[in-house]
Amino acid sequence: MSLLSDTLARVKPSPTIAVTTKAAELRAAGRDIIALGAGEPDFDTPDHIKRAGIAAIEAGKTKYTAPDGIPELKAAICEKFARENGLSYTPEQVSVASGGKQILYNALMATLNPGDEVVIPAPYWVSYPDMVLLAGGEPVVVECPLETGFKLTPERLEAAITPRTKWLIFNSPSNPTGAGYARAELKALTDVLMRHPHVHVMTDDMYEHLAYDDFKFCTPAEVEPGLYDRTLTCNGVSKAYAMTGWRIGYAAGPKALIAAMRKIQSQSTSNPCTISQWAAVEALTGPQDFLADNVTLFAGRRDLVVRMLNAARGVTCPNPEGAFYVYPSIAGLIGKTSAGGTLIDTDEAFATALLEETGVAVVFGAAFGLSPNFRVSYATSEAQLEEACRRIQSFCDGVS
Numbered sequence: 323m324s325l326l327s328d329t330l331a332r333v334k335p336s337p338t339i340a341v342t343t344k345a346a347e348l349r350a351a352g353r354d355i356i357a358l359g360a361g362e363p364d365f366d367t368p369d370h371i372k373r374a375g376i377a378a379i380e381a382g383k384t385k386y387t388a389p390d391g392i393p394e395l396k397a398a399i400c401e402k403f404a405r406e407n408g409l410s411y412t413p414e415q416v417s418v419a420s421g422g423k424q425i426l427y428n429a430l431m432a433t434l435n436p437g438d439e440v441v442i443p444a445p446y447w448v449s450y451p452d453m454v455l456l457a458g459g460e461p462v463v464v465e466c467p468l469e470t471g472f473k474l475t476p477e478r479l480e481a482a483i484t485p486r487t488k489w490l491i492f493n494s495p496s497n498p499t500g501a502g503y504a505r506a507e508l509k510a511l512t513d514v515l516m517r518h519p520h521v522h523v524m525t526d527d528m529y530e531h532l533a534y535d536d537f538k539f540c541t542p543a544e545v546e547p548g549l550y551d552r553t554l555t556c557n558g559v560s561k562a563y564a565m566t567g568w569r570i571g572y573a574a575g576p577k578a579l580i581a582a583m584r585k586i587q588s589q590s591t592s593n594p595c596t597i598s599q600w601a602a603v604e605a606l607t608g609p610q611d612f613l614a615d616n617v618t619l620f621a622g623r624r625d626l627v628v629r630m631l632n633a634a635r636g637v638t639c640p641n642p643e644g645a646f647y648v649y650p651s652i653a654g655l656i657g658k659t660s661a662g663g664t665l666i667d668t669d670e671a672f673a674t675a676l677l678e679e680t681g682v683a684v685v686f687g688a689a690f691g692l693s694p695n696f697r698v699s700y701a702t703s704e705a706q707l708e709e710a711c712r713r714i715q716s717f718c719d720g721v722s
């Protein structure tokens with residue numbers, strides 16, 4: 323009898339974490355590496371939030387809490403949804419977990435039976451299909467190519483829905499493409515969902531606060547109030563407040579679902595870190611003005627990266643609406659050979675050769691379900707980005 327479960331055999335480890343680990347190993351071995359793989363802001367948690375964490379420790383707020391969050395944080399989350407999204411929730415409709423990842427995982431564990439289908443637009447965040455598999459469900463991947471701006475269309479959504487569809491996972495702005503849905507585009511999708519009352523929506527709004535130019539973030543339950551009872555609106559403090567290591571994510575939705583998620587948490591992690599919950603209260607209720615400064619900073623980096631990557635031979639890089647990623651196509655390089663002699667027959671071969679020959683670490687598109695592409699995270703300094711893009715340009719120049 324195998325020690326490991328059959329379910330685990332269906333799941334692969336996170337490729338983004340694998341790239342970050344490989345880059346760190348090469349750096350430790352003395353190589354000059356520029357890592358564009360990590361999905362986290364390159365700056366520190368703001369001081370007022372750190373101080374709230376320290377104050378919590380000093381005040382002895384270091385014990386277990388209710389499984390899905392302290393009342394103060396739930397109240398802050400309700401206030402955030404009302405203030406920023408026009409959504410009205412009560413604390414019993416709110417769940418807090420150890421990161422956005424655990425929120426999504428709890429929700430899938432709480433709802434999926436064998437054979438239940440989850441529609442996942444691709445390119446997708448790497449964890450969605452594997453979390454669905456871990457929870458015993460079936461991912462139904464819908465390809466959303468460059469021609470549709472990497473966005474799900476109503477026609478593609480309609481075609482993916484079957485009587486077994488339980489969820490659509492909806493992520494805007496997106497990891498890995500940065501694509502964000504305008505209100506009209508989202509309304510066209512929610513109109514489809516209104517025709518299929520058995521389908522629920524899990525929205526991943528993690529990049530809400532990273533929206534550029536005139537793009538206005540919106541979320542399904544706000545755009546279509548008719549979906550309120552079948553939407554789990556998920557968010558977190560990791561990306562907006564540079565709090566990835568604090569591990570706080572949250573969601574709001576139907577009471578019965580929130581209670582089921584609480585049951586899972588009570589039998590697994592018990593509660594999200596108490597100290598981090600107090601820091602998250604400060605993040606959501608404290609000053610918000612630095613968010614606009616971050617947007618200006620990231621928008622400048624995006625412009626730099628898009629311009630320089632489009633100048634690389636064989637690369638096409640769309641200009642995304644949000645997040646801190648771009649997802650260029652390398653269709654123009656497939657079938658050719660790098661200066662170092664690697665045949666670029668896949669985007670994985672491209673990313674491997676790029677890392678070995680230039681020291682630039684990116685994540686290959688196949689990891690996100692749409693090829694041939696690669697993902698660049700521009701959550702790093704302009705100087706590093708400029709140097710990395712120069713190396714990518716000269717790598718592409720050397721391909722023949």
Ligand SMILES: Cc1ncc(COP(=O)(O)O)c(C=O)c1O
Binds near residue numbers: 361420422447559566
């Ligand atoms: C789209 C998306 N959802 C969820 C998460 C998970 O966030 P957290 O670090 O809060 O678990 C990430 C992190 O990379 C993400 O990119």
